[in-house]
Structures are given as structure tokens and as C-alpha cells.
Amino acid sequence: MIYPSIDKLLNQVGSKYLLVNIVSKRVKEMEQVGHYQMKEEEYVSKKPIGRALEEIMKDLVHIEKD
Secondary structure, eight states: OOSSOHHHHHHHHOOHHHHHHHHHHHHHHHHHHOOOSSOGGGOSOSSHHHHHHHHHHTTOSOOOOO
16 A cells, blocks of 8 residues: 555645656755655555655655646
8 A cells, every 4th residue: 555645645735746847856855855755654655656755744855736
């Protein structure tokens, strides 16, 4: 089972397309800069994609709308 749930994430983001774009940008940022929003032991996932999803779920990644 995927954590966090895609259904819960879509309530926050709005569309799957936007979710994929946000996660891909956040993963690239995490890999380039090495900055994480939470402590290593707080993450459930070990992979950057899962960690980006967890940050979105906890409202640590803010989405600016035009």
C-alpha cells in the first residue's frame, strides 16, 4: 500500500497532473540541495519520491497558484 494515500493527496493538490509535477520538482530539489523538510527518522519512506509525498501530505510544501 502506498503511503501517503493518493486520495488524501489529491484533496490537497487537486489533480494528478499537478501532484506529479510538484513531486518531481521537490525530488530534484532534494537531490540537488540535500535539504529535507523533516528529520531523517520522521520519514516513513526511504526513497525521495515517497519523502516528497509525505512532505506534501504534512503541508510542508506550499503550492503557489497563478
